Amino acid sequence: MAVLNDIVRSSIPKPQSGSQSIVRQAFLLLVLYLALGVVIFWFNRHNFLGNETHPVVDALYFCVVTMCTIGYGDIIPNSVATKLFSILFVLVGFGFIDILLSAMVCYVLDLQESYLLRTVEHEGQKKDSARSYIIDVKKGRMRIRMKVGLALGVVVLCIGIGVGVMHFVESLVWLDAFYLSVMSVTTVGYGDRAFKTMSGRIFAAIWLLVSTLAVARAFLYLAEARVDKRHRSMAKWVLGQDMTVSEFLAADIDNNGFVSKSEFVIYKLKEMGKVSEKDIMQISETFDRLDAGNCGRITLADLMEHNH
Incomplete structure (x- = not known):
């Protein structure tokens, strides 16, 4: 009777993370959103001021630079409609790339955690509850360290790739290339340096999406690591x-x-x-x-x- 009752009774389904599915959905929404921004920019391209290369490339470049809150100043809106478009685009669009990067980080961490702890978890199932609790605590600490390491590694990689592209594509000296790369990934964007070539703007449209959010996530995970360390110290005390x-x-x-x-x-x-x-x-x-x-x-x- 108990078994039948467990089968037929209504139950609340266990929440699933679905990182891989979220990545696909967020990526699709991001592509559609950028496409919408490119179309709007195309029809209002005469109301934007700045250096021009190719209308579609400039549109994609402007949308990404706006979405990532960089704002180099090389392309600026010059009408009421385009200013309102820029406001809405940055407010809505920043959430898309944040969801995308969050899901991607969680998916990579799930794969790494599953690989590193498969043996330990299998052995832990054979032990008592105290052993399982210790394994769960270690998994939590390892996950936080992995998140910090992964985010910092992505930031360093993005800066390095940006320096190389800016030197060889934008013809900047190494110091200026490093300067523009760091100012870009940290979303400072003074406007004294920007992407001027069509190839550079195509690269920036992809590179900025990843690099700017990677920096934000790195700071978030570092703060999470400090809070976790404080909580463990408090628990020990x-x-x-x-x-x-x-x-x-x-x-x-x-x-x-x-x-x-x-x-x-x-x-x-x-x-x-x-x-x-x-x-x-x-x-x-x-x-x-x-x-x-x-x-x-x-x-x-x-x-x-x-x-x-």
Whole structure:
């Protein structure tokens, strides 16, 4: 009866990350959005001021430079319609490339994590729950370090590729090429240096999409690593403290004169900031809803009655 009940009862599906699917969807939306921007630029190209190479290349170049919040100043809108177009394009478009890069990073991390931890996870399934918990903690730390390393590596690679292209395609000296590359990936864009050739602008339209978001993600992951380190230090300090009388009274949730293992775990999790009082209340309400007999424990009969 229990097996049949588990099969037929309605359940909430487990959320799936679907990084690969998100990458495809975000990439398709980004291509369509850029195509729309190119078409709008084409019909309003006479209302833009700046150096011209090829209308389609200039349109794509302007859309990417605007979307990435760089704004070299070599092509600028010169009418009410084109200014409104630029405003909407940067506000909406920046979210597309952020979603795309986030999904790509998560997909690469999932592949690396699966490869590096396949053996460890397989062995961990044969151990007890404490062993599994340790493996999960190590996986979390490894994932954060991998994200930081991957993002920084992409930033260095983008800067290096940009320097080479700017030197050989845009005919800039090495120092100016390095200067323009760094100012571009950091979205500074003073406007004293910009892409002037058609080949350079084609390269910039692809290169800027990846490099600018890679820098933003690198700073985000570095901040995440610092926060994780602080949380681990706080957890180590909390777990290393001896329990005082006042802490004993605070941990005794049901006020029965002794602290059970579950009460101790809940109290320590609250001290470490892992759960809040609101989280505990929600879990308690769920338990009370399942405890049909109000006996302080959930029985099989309670589950059968609740599911029916």
